[in-house]
Amino acid sequence: xxxxxxxxxxxxxxxxxxxxxxxxxxxxxxxxxxxxxxxxxxxxxxxxxxxxxxxxxxxxxxxxxxxxxxxxxxxxxxxxxxxxxxxxxxxxxxxxxxxxxxxxxxxxxxxxxxxxxxxxxxxxxxxxxxxxxxxxxxxxxxxxxxxxxxxxxxxxxxxxxxxxxxxxxxxxxxxxxxxxxxxxxxxxxxxxxxxxxxxxxxxxxxxxxxxxxxxxxxxxxxxxxxxxxxxxxxxxxxxxxxxxxxxxxxxxxxxxxxxxxxxxxxxxxxxxxxxxxxxxxxxxxxxxxxxxxxxxxxxxxxxxxxxxxxxxxxxxxxxxxxxxxxxxxxxxxxxxxxxxxxxxxxxxxxxxxxxxxxxxxxxxxxxxxxxxxxxxxxxxxxxxxxxxxxxxxxxxxxxxx
Amino acid sequence: xxxxxxxxxxxxxxxxxxxxxxxxxxxxxxxxxxxxxxxxxxxxxxxxxxxxxxxxxxxxxxxxxxxxxxxxxxxxxxxxxxxxxxxxxxxxxxxxxxxxxxxxxxxxxxxxxxxxxxxxxxxxxxxxxxxxxxxxxxxxxxxxxxxxxxxxxxxxxxxxxxxxxxxxxxxxxxxxxxxxxxxxxxxxxxxxxxxxxxxxxxxxxxxxxxxxxxxxxxxxxxxxxxxxxxxxxxxxxxxxxxxxxxxxxxxxxxxxxxxxxxxxxxxxxxxxxxxxxxxxxxxxxxxxxxxxxxxxxxxxxxxxxxxxxxxxxxxxxxxxxxxxxxxxxxxxxxxxxxxxxxxxxxxxxxxxxxxxxxxxxxxxxxxxxxxxxxxxxxxxxxxxxxxxxxxxxxxxxxxxx
Numbered sequence: 001x002x003x004x005x006x007x008x009x010x011x012x013x014x015x016x017x018x019x020x021x022x023x024x025x026x027x028x029x030x031x032x033x034x035x036x037x038x039x040x041x042x043x044x045x046x047x048x049x050x051x052x053x054x055x056x057x058x059x060x061x062x063x064x065x066x067x068x069x070x071x072x073x074x075x076x077x078x079x080x081x082x083x084x085x086x087x088x089x090x091x092x093x094x095x096x097x098x099x100x101x102x103x104x105x106x107x108x109x110x111x112x113x114x115x116x117x118x119x120x121x122x123x124x125x126x127x128x129x130x131x132x133x134x135x136x137x138x139x140x141x142x143x144x145x146x147x148x149x150x151x152x153x154x155x156x157x158x159x160x161x162x163x164x165x166x167x168x169x170x171x172x173x174x175x176x177x178x179x180x181x182x183x184x185x186x187x188x189x190x191x192x193x194x195x196x197x198x199x200x201x202x203x204x205x206x207x208x209x210x211x212x213x214x215x216x217x218x219x220x221x222x223x224x225x226x227x228x229x230x231x232x233x234x235x236x237x238x239x240x241x242x243x244x245x246x247x248x249x250x251x252x253x254x255x256x257x258x259x260x261x262x263x264x265x266x267x268x269x270x271x272x273x274x275x276x277x278x279x280x281x282x283x284x285x286x287x288x289x290x291x292x293x294x295x296x297x298x299x300x301x302x303x304x305x306x307x308x309x310x311x312x313x314x315x316x317x318x319x320x321x322x323x324x325x326x327x328x329x330x331x332x333x334x335x336x337x338x339x340x341x342x343x344x345x346x347x348x349x350x351x352x353x354x355x356x357x358x359x360x361x362x363x364x365x366x367x368x369x370x371x372x373x374x375x376x377x378x379x380x381x382x383x384x385x386x387x388x389x390x391x392x393x394x395x396x397x398x399x400x401x
Numbered sequence: 402x403x404x405x406x407x408x409x410x411x412x413x414x415x416x417x418x419x420x421x422x423x424x425x426x427x428x429x430x431x432x433x434x435x436x437x438x439x440x441x442x443x444x445x446x447x448x449x450x451x452x453x454x455x456x457x458x459x460x461x462x463x464x465x466x467x468x469x470x471x472x473x474x475x476x477x478x479x480x481x482x483x484x485x486x487x488x489x490x491x492x493x494x495x496x497x498x499x500x501x502x503x504x505x506x507x508x509x510x511x512x513x514x515x516x517x518x519x520x521x522x523x524x525x526x527x528x529x530x531x532x533x534x535x536x537x538x539x540x541x542x543x544x545x546x547x548x549x550x551x552x553x554x555x556x557x558x559x560x561x562x563x564x565x566x567x568x569x570x571x572x573x574x575x576x577x578x579x580x581x582x583x584x585x586x587x588x589x590x591x592x593x594x595x596x597x598x599x600x601x602x603x604x605x606x607x608x609x610x611x612x613x614x615x616x617x618x619x620x621x622x623x624x625x626x627x628x629x630x631x632x633x634x635x636x637x638x639x640x641x642x643x644x645x646x647x648x649x650x651x652x653x654x655x656x657x658x659x660x661x662x663x664x665x666x667x668x669x670x671x672x673x674x675x676x677x678x679x680x681x682x683x684x685x686x687x688x689x690x691x692x693x694x695x696x697x698x699x700x701x702x703x704x705x706x707x708x709x710x711x712x713x714x715x716x717x718x719x720x721x722x723x724x725x726x727x728x729x730x731x732x733x734x735x736x737x738x739x740x741x742x743x744x745x746x747x748x749x750x751x752x753x754x755x756x757x758x759x760x761x762x763x764x765x766x767x768x769x770x771x772x773x774x775x776x777x778x779x780x781x782x783x784x785x786x787x788x789x790x791x792x793x794x795x796x797x798x799x800x801x802x
Contacts (some may be wrong), residue, residue, distance in 0.1 A: 065788030072801035
């Protein structure tokens with residue numbers, strides 16, 4: 001039985017409140033100098049106290065060994081099987097710039113790239129042009145109509161942009177034009193399903209026109225498209241869990257993911273303190289809060305071990321603001337690991353605290369990767385976090401007679 | 402999503418190397434005298450040091466409580482779901498004597514047995530005749546043609562032999578003739594699928610002719626056949642993992658299993674030292690090595706606790722040869738447990754070490770069943786060993802956007 005079907009069957013609405021704090025990329029690897037991870041290096045008296053009162057463990061966002069993208073990692077935390085519910089690359093990028101996708105829209109991730117006279121790709125990133133240059137070039141391509149399909153082109157960062165196709169009869173099952181390597185020509189987009197032939201035709205015409213429009217803009221003299229996808233129709237958290245959920249996230253992509261699962265997305269400042277204040281101000285209006293902290297992941301991606309530890313300390317210092325609200329269930333975890341040593345997402349399992357007055361505490365009194373190994377939650381799939389949080393909030397009824 | 406489909410999607414070729422050392426039947430049970438298992442009794446400074454630097458845990462070869470055969474246990478270690486990918490008994494036995502099965506061949510496991518004048522089985526193993534006698538009797542039956550089907554009969558050990566049927570229109574879905582008990586007659590082989598009627602007819606004719614040919618060879622005056630099966634068409638490790646894998650195993654069955662999943666099978670001497678030398682000599686030519694050590698299992702099957710401990714010590718002493726090659730990932734484990742106290746395969750989970758410079762070490766610094774309980778890998782299905790090894794060798798890309 002699917003997790004969500006089970007939850008839909010046994011969840012009940014109640015006044016209890018659940019708080020899910022996600023430090024993006026929380027899990028780390030030990031520094032060769034000290035043998036301690038970022039989390040173990042940070043001074044975290046409040047998190048340690050919460051670990052002492054609660055249950056600890058380690059979660060596998062997707063499955064052991066798998067490096068999760070942000071979308072599957074978050075969907076798993078919200079209880080959605082990341083193998084069943086997929087969000088395409090184009091949609092994720094569009095959400096990342098707060099582009100409002102309408103139901104039939106098809107989004108694709110784009111790269112400005114460089115091609116030589118023979119049309120072969122020589123640089124898939126067009127020398128990483130500036131974001132300003134990207135925005136200027138996007139304006140050249142934005143707003144076209146091809147075969148009755150309106151095309152939106154919006155800059156993301158450096159050479160990256162999104163293309164959104166809006167019109168009738170568009171289906172996303174088409175191949176990429178991005179060959180993912182240099183020395184060969186951009187690929188003709190092919191319909192992988194007969195229904196997607198209009199999409200393939202329009203996309204190929206767009207690319208041909210874009211090449212002409214960009215002819216004099218070397219090194220950004222061509223485009224590569226990939227990850228054609230449509231906003232998926234996900235079951236919503238209100239329908240599945242009977243919750244009134246709200247998201248507090250400063251990065252657009254996470255706000256977009258929260259919207260996909262039916263959360264209200266609250267306006268918030270970007271700092272940790274501002275996010276916590278937003279929660280405090282809205283505390284009476286919702287019974288589930290997803291609070292997303294991006295700084296841990298950004299520092300990890302930058303390879304900045306010390307900064308990642310400091311972001312964790314900043315969350316720890318602000319934590320009493322949340323604790324004073326006395327939520328019935330507090331979960332503190334990450335969506336995946338981003339060890340500074342690897343400068344990117346990794347497969348390592350992620351430490352988690354689950355606190356509730358109804359939890360059966362373990363002996364862990366330190367929030368760290370190594371301490372969590374012996375926690376009472378054990379090592380388990382991230383998709384089980386929501387059922388556990390719901391249970392500890394007394395929001396689940398008995399299963400079976 | 403199936404493990405292999407996922408790996409096929411996200412695996413990439415890279416120069417890093419993975420070494421999978423399988424001590425067959427490694428897991429044990431404590432001696433009533435000392436309270437220590439075979440592994441805990443052995444003096445293993447090198448394995449303990451590796452455990453200290455790496456991650457430890459316990460694997461369930463098939464699932465908790467299930468006693469695995471060698472084929473499912475190995476397939477699981479290679480990442481193949483043992484419930485989905487099955488290798489029939491006949492095929493396993495044929496591989497065990499290096500019989501080269503062609504694509505359409507059907508193999509069955511055979512027993513010489515004793516029947517009385519009424520045709521009832523009195524001994525399913527014909528008094529465990531010698532292997533020499535078995536070979537002599539196999540020659541009487543080998544090479545027959547029945548209804549255009551060529552029949553090969555080859556000795557295995559004592560009363561055991563294999564029969565391979567080669568011809569057109571043969572399908573393996575037929576019942577066994579072996580009644581698995583004495584006091585009743587060998588069963589008529591029945592087609593369990595209409596397509597398998599030729600196979601059933603030929604097998605029944607073979608058995609009738611064999612009975613005549615063996616009439617004067619009491620106690621081996623009849624044959625019992627079971628486990629009719631065809632060599633399965635498994636996805637290969639090069640296709641799934643983009644690896645160039647090699648197997649070092651002295652027992653034919655394990656070489657056969659390795660061939661089934663597309664490994665190169667290296668010529669090797671049978672001793673542990675010779676196997677390790679084979680690895681060293683071939684180290685530059687492959688990026689994945691499956692090194693199989695049989696002695697642990699044989700000692701366990703013989704109920705020889707001390708010998709099993711000594712084989713483990715021998716592996717430990719030779720280990721520096723492998724460590725000096727500095728593979729990127731080293732996995733040391735077993736395919737299943739074979740406690741000397743049980744004199745056979747058992748369901749007990751199997752200790753595992755996974756070492757890589759990218760592992761997040763735990764506090765286990767002793768390679769033993771009891772220490773592995775608190776290891777950072779936790780307790781997990783053997784099918785996840787390969788995804789973890791691939792991840793730690795940086796051979797997997799991100800899943801999802």
